[in-house]
Amino acid sequence: MTIIKKFEPVEQKKNNYTKYIVIILASLFTLTIGEIWASNSVVAFGEKYEKLFALEKNLKMENQIIENEIAKNSSLNVIASKSAELGFSTSQSIQYIR
Numbered sequence: 001m002t003i004i005k006k007f008e009p010v011e012q013k014k015n016n017y018t019k020y021i022v023i024i025l026a027s028l029f030t031l032t033i034g035e036i037w038a039s040n041s042v043v044a045f046g047e048k049y050e051k052l053f054a055l056e057k058n059l060k061m062e063n064q065i066i067e068n069e070i071a072k073n074s075s076l077n078v079i080a081s082k083s084a085e086l087g088f089s090t091s092q093s094i095q096y097i098r
Contacts, residue, residue, distance in 0.1 A: 072078065
């Protein structure tokens with residue numbers, strides 16, 4: 001009795017091609033998901049950056065306003081008027097004690 005095996009190389013190649021196609025499709029799917037995640041992260045970081053930039057701008061403006069108020073309130077005219085309101089007056093004569 002003789003055993004005869006029949007080889008079908010066409011089907012084996014077809015199976016190999018389908019295996020490669022599945023691997024390629026899985027890789028493309030993974031890369032697509034990675035790209036979507038990366039662009040979403042970039043957008044989120046961009047929004048945070050814009051909020052921080054606006055906050056920095058507001059703080060700089062507030063600091064400038066406070067500096068202007070300090071400069072105004074530390075002028076000699078304002079100090080003289082405040083001291084007059086509190087009852088201080090300019091000295092008429094200076095006396096030295098020895």
